[in-house]
Amino acid sequence: MTDPLDRIAGALERLSPPPPPAADPLAHPAYLWRGNALQPARAFAPLPLAMLIGVERQKTSLVANLRHLADRHAAQDVLLWGARGTGKSALVKSAVAFLQAEGGDIALVEVSELAGLPALFALLGPVDRAFVLFVDDLGFDVPAEARTLRSMLEGGAEPRPAIVRLVVTANRRHLAPRDIAEQESAINPRDSVDDHLALADRFGLSLGFHALDQEGYLAIVAAYAKANDLSFEPGDAIGWATRRGSRSGRVAWQFIVDLAGNAGKPL
Known part of the structure; x- marks a missing residue:
C-alpha cells in the first residue's frame, strides 16, 4: 500500500500546485503580472486601431507617446480618464498592437496589484525591450494605494527603468475620493483631496474620454x-x-x- 505520508504530500501538491514557470519577457506581445510572476497573455487580439471611432485626438496622442517609448526615447506616464465604456482600455491594447505591427519592440504587461510593481521593475529593468505597464480601472477606496502609486511614478528611492512606463485608466480625472467620508476623517479635510490631485499631476499625459452623442x-x-x-x-x-x-x-x-x-x- 502507498505510504499515507506520500498520499498526503500528493494531495497538498494538487491543492497548491507550484507556480508556472516565468514567461520569457522577450517572447510574447502581452503579459499578465500575477503574484510576482510574469505570465503570457493567452490571446492578445485587440481591435484594430481604426475601429476605435470618435477618439482620434486620444489615439494620436497615445500612439505618439508609446512610439517614443518603443524607440527608446523619453516618454510620459499616461492617465486615461472618463466615462465608462468609452474605449479607454481598448485604446491602450490597440495602440500597443498597432506599434507591434509596425515593428515596434514593445509589450503590454497588465498589472492587477500595485504592491507588486517594485518586483516587476526589477524583473524588466535588464530586459532590452520597452514595456507598457497597464493598470486598468484604477480606484482608491484604500488611500494607501494612491500613495504607493505616487511613489512609483515619482520620488521613490529607486528609479524605474527607462524602458518602462505606466498607463492607467480611471473613471475620473483627478482620482478624487468617491464620497465625502474620506475627507471628513482627515485631520485637514484638504489633505485627502490633495493626495489624489498630487497623484494625477504625476502623469505627464492625461487624456479625457467623454460620453458619445x-x-x-x-x-x-x-x-x-x-x-x-x-x-x-x-x-x-x-x-x-x-x-x-x-x-x-x-x-x-x-x-x-x-x-x-x-x-x-x-x-
Missing part, C-alpha cells in the same frame, strides 16, 4: 456592423442604448453581439 454612437455601430457583415436599423441601435441609459462604444458592441446572435452569426 447619438451621431457618434451610430457611427461606431455602423463600423462594427460593416466589419462583421451585419445590417441594422438605426432606430433599433438607438433603442438599445436608451434602454441601457448610455451611449458608448461598449454599448454599441453589445448591440452588435445581440444583432449577430439574432442573425445566427458568430463574432
Whole structure:
C-alpha cells in the first residue's frame, strides 16, 4: 500500500500546485503580472486601431507617446480618464498592437496589484525591450494605494527603468475620493483631496474620454456592423442604448453581439 505520508504530500501538491514557470519577457506581445510572476497573455487580439471611432485626438496622442517609448526615447506616464465604456482600455491594447505591427519592440504587461510593481521593475529593468505597464480601472477606496502609486511614478528611492512606463485608466480625472467620508476623517479635510490631485499631476499625459452623442454612437455601430457583415436599423441601435441609459462604444458592441446572435452569426 502507498505510504499515507506520500498520499498526503500528493494531495497538498494538487491543492497548491507550484507556480508556472516565468514567461520569457522577450517572447510574447502581452503579459499578465500575477503574484510576482510574469505570465503570457493567452490571446492578445485587440481591435484594430481604426475601429476605435470618435477618439482620434486620444489615439494620436497615445500612439505618439508609446512610439517614443518603443524607440527608446523619453516618454510620459499616461492617465486615461472618463466615462465608462468609452474605449479607454481598448485604446491602450490597440495602440500597443498597432506599434507591434509596425515593428515596434514593445509589450503590454497588465498589472492587477500595485504592491507588486517594485518586483516587476526589477524583473524588466535588464530586459532590452520597452514595456507598457497597464493598470486598468484604477480606484482608491484604500488611500494607501494612491500613495504607493505616487511613489512609483515619482520620488521613490529607486528609479524605474527607462524602458518602462505606466498607463492607467480611471473613471475620473483627478482620482478624487468617491464620497465625502474620506475627507471628513482627515485631520485637514484638504489633505485627502490633495493626495489624489498630487497623484494625477504625476502623469505627464492625461487624456479625457467623454460620453458619445447619438451621431457618434451610430457611427461606431455602423463600423462594427460593416466589419462583421451585419445590417441594422438605426432606430433599433438607438433603442438599445436608451434602454441601457448610455451611449458608448461598449454599448454599441453589445448591440452588435445581440444583432449577430439574432442573425445566427458568430463574432
